[in-house]
Amino acid sequence: MKMADGSTILRRNRPGTKSKDFCRWPDEPLEEMDSTLAVQQYIQQMIKRDPSNVELILTMPEAQDEGVWKYEHLRQFCMELNGLAVRLQKQCSPSTCTQMTATDQWIFLCAAHKTPKECPAIDYTRHTLDGAACLLNSNKYFPSRVSIKESSVTKLGSVCRRVYRIFSHAYFHHRRIFDEFEAETYLCHRFTHFVTKYNLMSKENLIVPINEEENAAPGESEA
Amino acid sequence: MGTNSGATAGINNKPVGGAAVLGVGVANSAILTNSLGSGGGGGLSISGLSGQNANVGGLVGGMGGAGGGAGNNGSDDSMGGPGGGPNNQQATTPQYTIPGILHFIQHEWSRFELERSQWDVDRAELQARIAMLLGERKCLESLKSDLTRRIKMLEYALRQERAKFYRLKYGTDPPQLNEFKPSSNDDGGIGTDVATDSEVPYSSVSNTTWRQGRQMLRQYLAEIGYTDNIIDVRSNRVRSILGLNNNADHDGVGGGGGGGGNAGGIGSGGENLSPNINGNESNKRASESEVQQSNDAIILDTEAAVMANFEFLGPTEMSDDDEISDDLEMVATDNEDTDVKMAKRPKSGKDMLTEDLEAEVGEQLLNDMNLITEEVDGSLGLGELAQLTVNNESDGAYDANAKDGTGGSAGGAGYRKTWNAKYTLRSHFDGVRSLIFHPEEPVLITASEDNTLKLWNLQKTVQAKKSASLDVEPLYTFRAHTGPVLCLGMSSSGETCYSGGLDGNIECWQLPSPNIDPYDCYDPNVHSGTLEGHTDAVWGLTTMQNNIVSCSADGTVKLWSPYTKEPLLRTYTAAEAEGGPSSVDFVRNEVDHIVVAYNSAHCIIYDTETGKQVIKLEASQEMSGNTGKFINKVVSHPTLPITITAHEDRHIRFWDNTSGTLVHSMVAHLEPVTSLAVDAHGLYLLSGSHDCSIRLWNLDNKTCVQEITAHRKKFDESIFDVAFHATKPYIASAGADGLAKVFV
Numbered sequence: 008m009k010m011a012d013g014s015t016i017l018r019r020n021r022p023g024t025k026s027k028d029f030c031r032w033p034d035e036p037l038e039e040m041d042s043t044l045a046v047q048q049y050i051q052q053m054i055k056r057d058p059s060n061v062e063l064i065l066t067m068p069e070a071q072d073e074g075v076w077k078y079e080h081l082r083q084f085c086m087e088l089n090g091l092a093v094r095l096q097k098q099c100s101p102s103t104c105t106q107m108t109a110t111d112q113w114i115f116l117c118a119a120h121k122t123p124k125e126c127p128a129i130d131y132t133r134h135t136l137d138g139a140a141c142l143l144n145s146n147k148y149f150p151s152r153v154s155i156k157e158s159s160v161t162k163l164g165s166v167c168r169r170v171y172r173i174f175s176h177a178y179f180h181h182r183r184i185f186d187e188f189e190a191e192t193y194l195c196h197r198f199t200h201f202v203t204k205y206n207l208m209s210k211e212n213l214i215v216p217i218n219e220e221e222n223a224a225p226g227e228s229e230a
Numbered sequence: 231m232g233t234n235s236g237a238t239a240g241i242n243n244k245p246v247g248g249a250a251v252l253g254v255g256v257a258n259s260a261i262l263t264n265s266l267g268s269g270g271g272g273g274l275s276i277s278g279l280s281g282q283n284a285n286v287g288g289l290v291g292g293m294g295g296a297g298g299g300a301g302n303n304g305s306d307d308s309m310g311g312p313g314g315g316p317n318n319q320q321a322t323t324p325q326y327t328i329p330g331i332l333h334f335i336q337h338e339w340s341r342f343e344l345e346r347s348q349w350d351v352d353r354a355e356l357q358a359r360i361a362m363l364l365g366e367r368k369c370l371e372s373l374k375s376d377l378t379r380r381i382k383m384l385e386y387a388l389r390q391e392r393a394k395f396y397r398l399k400y401g402t403d404p405p406q407l408n409e410f411k412p413s414s415n416d417d418g419g420i421g422t423d424v425a426t427d428s429e430v431p432y433s434s435v436s437n438t439t440w441r442q443g444r445q446m447l448r449q450y451l452a453e454i455g456y457t458d459n460i461i462d463v464r465s466n467r468v469r470s471i472l473g474l475n476n477n478a479d480h481d482g483v484g485g486g487g488g489g490g491g492n493a494g495g496i497g498s499g500g501e502n503l504s505p506n507i508n509g510n511e512s513n514k515r516a517s518e519s520e521v522q523q524s525n526d527a528i529i530l531d532t533e534a535a536v537m538a539n540f541e542f543l544g545p546t547e548m549s550d551d552d553e554i555s556d557d558l559e560m561v562a563t564d565n566e567d568t569d570v571k572m573a574k575r576p577k578s579g580k581d582m583l584t585e586d587l588e589a590e591v592g593e594q595l596l597n598d599m600n601l602i603t604e605e606v607d608g609s610l611g612l613g614e615l616a617q618l619t620v621n622n623e624s625d626g627a628y629d630a631n632a633k634d635g636t637g638g639s640a641g642g643a644g645y646r647k648t649w650n651a652k653y654t655l656r657s658h659f660d661g662v663r664s665l666i667f668h669p670e671e672p673v674l675i676t677a678s679e680d681n682t683l684k685l686w687n688l689q690k691t692v693q694a695k696k697s698a699s700l701d702v703e704p705l706y707t708f709r710a711h712t713g714p715v716l717c718l719g720m721s722s723s724g725e726t727c728y729s730g731g732l733d734g735n736i737e738c739w740q741l742p743s744p745n746i747d748p749y750d751c752y753d754p755n756v757h758s759g760t761l762e763g764h765t766d767a768v769w770g771l772t773t774m775q776n777n778i779v780s781c782s783a784d785g786t787v788k789l790w791s792p793y794t795k796e797p798l799l800r801t802y803t804a805a806e807a808e809g810g811p812s813s814v815d816f817v818r819n820e821v822d823h824i825v826v827a828y829n830s831a832h833c834i835i836y837d838t839e840t841g842k843q844v845i846k847l848e849a850s851q852e853m854s855g856n857t858g859k860f861i862n863k864v865v866s867h868p869t870l871p872i873t874i875t876a877h878e879d880r881h882i883r884f885w886d887n888t889s890g891t892l893v894h895s896m897v898a899h900l901e902p903v904t905s906l907a908v909d910a911h912g913l914y915l916l917s918g919s920h921d922c923s924i925r926l927w928n929l930d931n932k933t934c935v936q937e938i939t940a941h942r943k944k945f946d947e948s949i950f951d952v953a954f955h956a957t958k959p960y961i962a963s964a965g966a967d968g969l970a971k972v973f974v
Contacts, residue, residue: 018945022769044942089680130751140658
């Protein structure tokens, strides 16, 4: 944040930075970002600016590769979902939630194991996030963060489907945690928007109602 | 022969001992022999067989008279004849039995046989020894001839150098070197020598600045005893080893040179690798190639080898010029002589770069070093760069050097390891802020801005379920922080780990087994506690025995004893003027001392018991106008009273803990230095910077041993942390690109 000689702005979080100043620097236009992580930088910058402005965050800049855009957003979702997992860890224990459920109709099987099994909800959450982290960082499927193979883009859908269940479990079984988290991050809101916009999940799977007070967003519906 | 006389004595025994059984009396014989010697006749004491026979005959004769077996008698009589004399003399000595005598004869015979086989063995042994000595001699001879060759070569080089010196001094060729003058430059190269070759295109450029620059370079080289002749000789030697020379060419040149009757060096032909070849070849090449290439190539030709030795320009930088990269290769391989000159390398090399090399080389350097950004400009930037890029060995040439032990600048430690990236730890979604190794196991923990910590076992190169190419997958993800995790500490037993985060909490973790199944059930006990007390981001954390000390953006430094009732032991707060603390470490060679770096760019050492400030590390003139001198990291030397700080102004500084003075200061990177780690023995320092590279430094002479470009930038940040494994040969770096890398 220090202004160096000339007009260069150094976007750095130096040791000793106060948490309120963390990442608090002037926005950098995407076209000026020359890093391979430009898209991540851009997305984080947009979220930082206003997490509630989901539409803007999800608006893809022109000339942006859509595969990379989706991929980087999904990374960001999984990363932020860690925050939800931390909250769930405190309340959601294998004794209270023996299965990954959402309402009474859905039981999800954990895909992290050789044969999918009925993990307790907290294990399911952790395994899903860990598995997503491995897949999204896999050198095989996503060796580059600037261009992504078409075949790998198709993997994103299944990751979305799985991580979405964390939202749904939290919503239906740990509502208070969900609400607190959502109020802070608008993450489920954004996620629903995201998968709808890029058609990564079918609508009947989007079981968390998020458009209660938002009429403008079509697409998200209780299925 | 001793046995022989003994045997003889045995015979003599009989006459004396009377009827005693033959051969038994051998033990007594020594005394008795003498007494009988006079009476027994000469033959007895002689070891010769004839004498023995005679004697035996005599005895037999005597016995025959006494009435032995008839058959034996007849045969023995014929022998008895010659020995008649003694026989008669000993007529009175009786009691020889035939079996006894036979026994004796047999005995004797076997004795001789034994003897003979022993001689055979001895002979074989001696022959082997002779062969061995012959071999040794041959060895020495070849060694000698080799050395002679070398001497000749050096003599030749010296002569050349003298000639050159003469030429430079008086502007003409020394008289005895006339034969080196080329008759023409276009005559296929034969007869052209090294001096002209490099000067012809050079003078065709007819640029006085070049000439001056070149002379200055020569002076420098001469100063350090490094002549281009030597380089050429060496280059050629290696080139010939590499099979790059063809012999006919070689001989032709040798002959041409020798024809002038100059020196044995050239005249001796094949064996000597005369510098001419180099000149010859490059000259040819030059005439064949394009103009601009030839100029560059030739002018740089001789310098190139030197340059390579100075390692300012790696092969990648020179790859557009095959002549030069040839030389580079050669120098890399030819290590024998290089060591000596290494010590002086940095200085003279810098001079060379800044003063002698013209823009094009500089540009080349600039272009090829991906680290250099636009903000580094002009000669000033280059000057610093020159210093910075000593031993830039991210490529093959250095590897070769290092393996051959040529990396002499590494000092006397004999530590020639070149680190190579082996494991890439990908799993974090955002920058990895910190990493720490387990004290014994090949296990490490990374902490990231994605709010998690991850545990990695380098031995468990899990063949990932979904991907075959991942080296290592995380075994465990620690989730408790609600914001980026910024720092890590680990107990000396390696059982517990601590992490500080932007959320102001320090979380305590019991490490799961390094063999845990990554998709095991959640064990809430892994997260074994939270140390609450800081009200702002925890940026620094370090452990000593059971205590940890942390520093936070809330302005305080806190000492904790985790897992006790009152974990917070003490809080240290500095004067307002110092600003907030940015980094903290225990003073390793002094109990109960901690060193804290403050935003003021000063470090303060506290006594943890009294809470009093022990000393302040500051250097007024060095640190005046401390804007931009911000300390990113402070570490204490493991054994010496030295504190090392990494600064925003690209410096690493060394402080004396006892006097509080600045010991050494050096520009270490192209961008702010962010992280430091000292190996367990205190010999090497590892630094990381936002210039994307990590550098390994020899603490002894403060030279850079290796540089590795390790991470990419995110915004203006690149490398956040570096670490040494305490007991195993691993180093690691953590970067803003979300990766951690382990080098072996």
